[in-house]
Amino acid sequence: MRWFGFGFNAFGQICVQEKLDKDVRSDSEVKVSNPTELRSHVDRSCCCLKTSHVRASWSRRASLHLDDGCVCLAGFGVSSSSEDWSVSPAESRGCKDASISESHLSLAFTDRIETWDLQKKEATPSWSMEIKAQSESSAVNFPLVPGGYVTSKPPFYCSLSPQLKAKSLALGGEHAVLLTATGAVYTWGLGSHGQLGHGGLVSEEEPRAVEALWGMPMSSVASGGWHSVCISDGGDLYVWGWNESGQLGLPSRGLRKASQEKCSQQAEGLNQDASTSPDKDLQEGEKSEEVFISIQAFPALLDVTPSCEIRAASCGSRHTAAVTTTGDLYTWGWGEYGQLGHETLQSSDEPQRVEFFRLEQMHVVDVACGTWNTFAAVVKEEVARS
Structure with a gap:
């Protein structure tokens, strides 16, 4: 299974430009509008092709490898040397799930929960809690734990x-x-x-x-x-x-209004006749105002798509992504950083299919949204059919 990411990339949480001057970032390197395959840039032995799950916050990404039970980080505060990480893959080995925020990384093991402060370089977790060992059949989804759930800020555990x-x-x-x-x-x-x-x-x-x-x-x-x-x-x-x-x-008033203004400006530039004038566009917009x-x-x-059902969904700060049973990815909402994956920076209040994966004959099987970006897991279409 391969993972692709798109959207906000100011801290290299999607892809890292090794020759990039840290103080001078181009717009194309901060905003990744085309799905880009995730690559490990710190530990070459930790290949993103083995990634089972992705968890993301605004500035960081955590890749969880269930085959060997370790977590690798990318983004803010992650240097080119794994020795400088606040949490190393070795310290996470054996974990079953994880969650990440701007300040903390929480790891779920079969017998305990550990929370590491990503803003400090400490040799031990800032908080931990022992739990009764769970069997695979009775395990629940993190951040749920026996008796309650774990949050990203103190007091961490809530019943x-x-x-x-x-x-x-x-x-x-x-x-x-x-x-x-x-x-x-x-x-x-x-x-x-x-x-x-x-x-x-x-x-x-x-x-x-x-x-x-x-x-x-x-x-x-x-x-x-x-x-x-x-x-x-x-x-x-x-x-x-x-x-x-x-x-x-x-239907979103803000997006429709911005679209009408753009059309009006284009119409003025092209000297459109009265039948397609900006005034007419605005009148039509006013008539449909009640549906906003x-x-x-x-x-x-x-109704994302009438032809198939939805199998997975995820939400960013102001955007949403959904995977259909046929392996297509649809996104909508705020798109200023390319987090919709449509190779533009436009927002949309209508679900649109991310064509990249269909053109590459890839079958999307899972999706995970960060605050301002999106990560999709894919397999080749022939593998999906088998």
């Missing part, structure tokens, strides 16, 4: 009621989305942008069921900076929260 029977958990900017074993969705935390899906903008201190999804079992959940998504057992995608950059795939959605406080069904 959860065992009655929830948590299956997986997604942590957003300041909110959480939990999936239970029965397929129910619970949310809590900041609700100012409708990201909790309860129909209002009120925050919740304790997990509360998303009633609009009650009776429809979900298979996975994901959360962004101020929005949330989930996938039903039938492969449908539901979205809610902030839509300022089109990250919900619903800035906040979607209830879950809404998003």
